Amino acid sequence: xxxxxxxxxxxxxxxxxxxxxxxxxxxxxxxxxxxxxxxxxxxxxxxxxxxxxxxxxxxxxxxxxxxxxxxxxxxxxxxxxxxxxxxxxxxxxxxxxxxxxxxxxxxxxxxxxxxxxxxxxxxxxxxxxxxxxxxxxxxxxxxxxxxxxxxxxxxxxxxxxxxxxxxxxxxxxxxxxxxxxxxxxxxxxxxxxxxxxxxxxxxxxxxxxxxxxxxxxxxxxxxxxxxxxxxxxxxxxxxxxxxxxxxxxxxxxxxxxxx
DNA sequence: ATGTCGGCATTGTGCCGA
Numbered sequence: 001x002x003x004x005x006x007x008x009x010x011x012x013x014x015x016x017x018x019x020x021x022x023x024x025x026x027x028x029x030x031x032x033x034x035x036x037x038x039x040x041x042x043x044x045x046x047x048x049x050x051x052x053x054x055x056x057x058x059x060x061x062x063x064x065x066x067x068x069x070x071x072x073x074x075x076x077x078x079x080x081x082x083x084x085x086x087x088x089x090x091x092x093x094x095x096x097x098x099x100x101x102x103x104x105x106x107x108x109x110x111x112x113x114x115x116x117x118x119x120x121x122x123x124x125x126x127x128x129x130x131x132x133x134x135x136x137x138x139x140x141x142x143x144x145x146x147x148x149x150x151x152x153x154x155x156x157x158x159x160x161x162x163x164x165x166x167x168x169x170x171x172x173x174x175x176x177x178x179x180x181x182x183x184x185x186x187x188x189x190x191x192x193x194x195x196x197x198x199x200x201x202x203x204x205x206x207x208x209x210x211x212x213x214x215x216x217x218x219x220x221x222x223x224x225x226x227x228x229x230x231x232x233x234x235x236x237x238x239x240x241x242x243x244x245x246x247x248x249x250x251x252x253x254x255x256x257x258x259x
Numbered sequence: 260a261t262g263t264c265g266g267c268a269t270t271g272t273g274c275c276g277a
Contacts, residue, residue: 009277010265034277036266061266062276111277151277164260205277206263249264249277 001071001098001259002026004238005106005147005220007033007203007250011042014248021241022050027254028070029096031106033149035064042066059089065106065148071096080107082129090126098259100143102228105133107148112169120169123151127178134182134223143228143259146187149250150221152179154189157198158218170219188229190222190255191237202237203250211242220253231257 004027008014011032022030030052035042037058044054052068057078067073073094080091093105107130112123130146137144153171156162165171183189191200201216210216224232234256242251 013265034265113277205261207261209262246264 001028001257002254003029003031003104003145003147003222003257004252004254005031005033005149005222006252007108007149007220007248009034009248009250010036012037013246015043015046017241017244017246017248019046019050020244021238021252022047022068025238025252025254027252029104030068030252031092031104031147032066032068033064033106033108035066036061037064055092055094057089057092059087063089063108065089065092065108067092067094067104067106069094069096071098074101080126080129080133082132083125086126100259102257102259103137103140103142103144105137105144105146107146107150109148109150109152111151112175115167115169115172123169124174124178127175127182131178131182131185134185134187138186138225141227142225143231143257144225145222145228145255147222147253147255149219150179151219152176152221153217153219154179154192154221158200160199160201160213160215160217165217170217183223186226187223188226188232190224190229190232190235191218191253193229194232194235195237200237201239202253204242206249220250222253222255224255228257231259233258
C-alpha cells in the first residue's frame with residue numbers, strides 16, 4: 001500500500017496537476033495540505049469519481065488538510081487535540097484497514113515566521129501538542145504514521161543553502177529540538193531511513209530561481225511508529241513533478257507499506 | 260534575499276501568507 005503526503009498549495013489551482021499525478025502513480029492514500037478551501041468548496045466528487053474516499057478539514061483562504069483514500073476511511077478526527085481555541089485547520093486523522101489497519105495522521109505544521117514573535121510561539125506550542133499526540137500513538141503499539149508539511153528543516157544537510165535559513169523559523173535550534181524530541185520518542189523518519197544522503201529535498205521556493213539552482217529544502221516528512229516501520233518496503237519523493245506546468249512549491253513524499 | 264505564487268476583496272490591484 002502506497003501512502004503519500006503532498007502540500008498542494010491550493011486545490012483550485014492544483015486540481016489538474018494533482019489529477020495527473022494521481023493517475024500516474026495511483027497512490028492508495030494521499031494526505032493533502034494547504035487545500036486553502038472550505039469543506040463545501042472542495043471538489044470531493046471529482047476524486048470520488050477516480051475511486052477515492054474523501055475526508056476534508058478545510059478553512060477559508062489558508063491552511064486546510066484532507067485525505068484521499070481508495071480504502072474506506074474510518075473514525076475520522078479533525079483538529080489536533082490540546083487547544084480548543086485553535087481554529088486553524090492543520091490536522092486530520094483516520095484509520096484504513098487492508099489486511100491490517102493503520103492510523104494515518106495528516107498535518108500542516110505552522111510556518112512560524114517571523115521568529116521570534118507570536119507566530120513562532122504558536123508554532124512551538126503546536127509542536128508541544130503534536131508531541132503529546134505522538135506519545136499516544138506510540139503507546140498504542142499499532143501501525144500508525146504522521147505525515148505532512150512539518151515546516152522543519154531537521155538538519156543543515158536538509159538544505160542546499162543552510163546559512164540562508166539560519167534565523168528562519170524552519171531551522172532555528174528550538175524548532176529542530178522540538179522535531180527531534182518527537183522523532184526520538186521512537187519514530188522512524190522514513191525518508192531519512194531510506195534516502196540517507198544529502199541533497200534530498202521536497203520544496204523549492206517559487207522565488208529567486210530556487211528550482212533551477214536546486215536551492216531546495218526537506219520539510220515534508222513521514223514519521224512511522226515501530227509497528228509501521230516494520231512494514232515499510234520503500235519510500236521516495238516524486239521530485240520530477242516540480243518541473244511541470246503550474247506546480248506546487250512542494251512535491252509528493254511517499255512510503256510503501258506491506259500491510 | 261527575493262528573477263513567485265495563491266486566495267481574497269474587488270473590478271484593477273494591493274494585501275497577506277508562504
